[in-house]
Amino acid sequence: MARVEDTLHDREIRQAGELRDEGILVSDLTNELAERMPGVEFELEPEQEMLTVNMGPHHPATHGVLRLVVDLEGEVVKDLKPVIGYVHTGIEKSCETMTYWKAIPFVERMDYLSYFFNMQAYVGAVEKLIGLEVPPRAQWLRVLHMELNRIHSHLVWLGTTALDLGAMGVYFYCFRDRDRVLDTFEMSTGQRMHTRYFQIGGVAEDIPAGYEKKVRWVIEQLRIGIRQYESLLDNNEIFLIRTKDVGIVSRERLLELGVTGPLLRASGEPWDLRKEGGYLAYPELEFDVPVGTVGDGYDRYRVRLAEMKESLRIVEQILDGLPEGPWVADDRKYALPPRAELSTSMESLIHHFKLVTEGFRVEPGEVYNPIESPRGELGCFVMADGSSKPARVHFREPSFVNLQSLRDMTLGEYVADLIQTLAMLDPILGGIDR
């Protein structure tokens, strides 16, 4: 047998690149090499050729404490296993020790970029359990904050992703605009993040005077901002090379893997729970569902940018047509009475006392409440056992489910593209680990 170990490795790597261009899977490489180099008898020793690399948990490009165990053959990813759980905080378990409305601040902190969505998934599930109707103004206010939150989440995604691909400036511009969105949250809710604004039955407080003017100014600035990002990235040579035709997974496979949100829409499937499910005020609002064609990294970027524009449209419609009326349900068994009533009405005082100390009791039952978060279907499952505390709170986190598709997206691709694919996946580790 010829001694070919010295040269074989170089030839193999060179040929691997050619074979990859021809569309031959890396797993078939050994057979293919044997065919192309007849007469040379050799034994490939896979364990010597394969290199297992541990990415993370503290690699900055993993967007959190995500660890990836990657098997590399040369520069080509042959296998990938995500290892998660580093920021598992047991929020679902902790919720079982809280009364229903005290669990709201807990669930907000799972996916720390989409706190309004977490609140809506949970609060909506509890409202379904007790059969409470949310007044129209509260519904519109919720949608207003959720859409601003979607823009905020996408801006953070865009900034960090562009940073991964070497576009430092985009990061600064995105965070400039993101802070403007957070300013509006601060104005209406008192907090920039983790606002605990949604109550069971409505929202905590009406929007203050001058809020509309502020949001309209932010919308104007965001429109300018989005144009800036587009002119920076849309035709950027480096960005195009890095994202075009990278990380493609077929639409059918994505659906099998349970992937939802912008990732699924980028592959051409117009699936949006805001349209399909029609919860809250969404049926009354006009917006489009942007879809991609190929499903590569570039489509994912374009879909998210288009979604931000649609969200701006929704926010403008809400500012134009916000209905008057109460912002929280009038059912004193579930919603806190107005503060002013406490000094004049004994009944209000009793209700307030009972709600704050014991909370309300919920008849046994189970509800799964799905909504469209910036990352896909965010479902909250709440089980009631008749007491004033939930017996089980479970979140179907889109980041957690979408992460399963990372292996399919990166298999056979270069390891440098893995960073890009992971960034386009937009995983939030707080949501994955909960």
Place this chain on the structure above:
Amino acid sequence: MPDAPGLELILAEINRENPGAVLDTSFDREQAALIVDPSRVREVLTWLRDTPGQEYTFMSSVHGADYFPRSPRFAVHYELLNRERYERLRVKAVIADPAAGAATAASMVAIGPDDIGGSDSEASVADKAAAVVNQPASEPATVELDGQTLPVVPSVVDLFPTADFQEREVFDFFGIFFEGHPDLRRILMPEDYIGWPQRRDFPVGGEPVIFTRDEVTNPGWWQ
């Protein structure tokens, strides 16, 4: 959502082809659910996915539930979705707790220093688990793992690949063993963790918080 009569029709049709697979239905707060025999869950899910007119092809969520102290104690919920009609259907596999017959404290795992350190983080849990004991049809299947008796549900990863991580999560938190899962390991808790934390009888805050001054009260904590 299929309405309550529609749910009964589904029940009748499934039970015509797979007698006894679906035990009951429930329609509560606009949420439709089929309650199925855990050993037959694959038949029911395949039927719901492939039968023309049903086509619940998208599985949005798999999660566990613990109805302690009621019996049967556990359930695995599969949230199915028909994307054409936007209909959701929950399939609940209800499972009795095999440890319930033993000492009442058996399901509450004793966390002792002797138990930690013996586990092999490399080996998959499935390797360590003894072969699934298929008892007579009346008795539900159980599996022995690290000296505990766990309930068994067939895995549906090959039918719905999205169930992969989610079944691991249910195993991790509830100690429900998924037979046939390709890589059943803990996913969010550490691999050497002992106990099933989302069970209702698992205490919150059971672990001591370690500070330097605790060395006296927790000797050997650094091991």
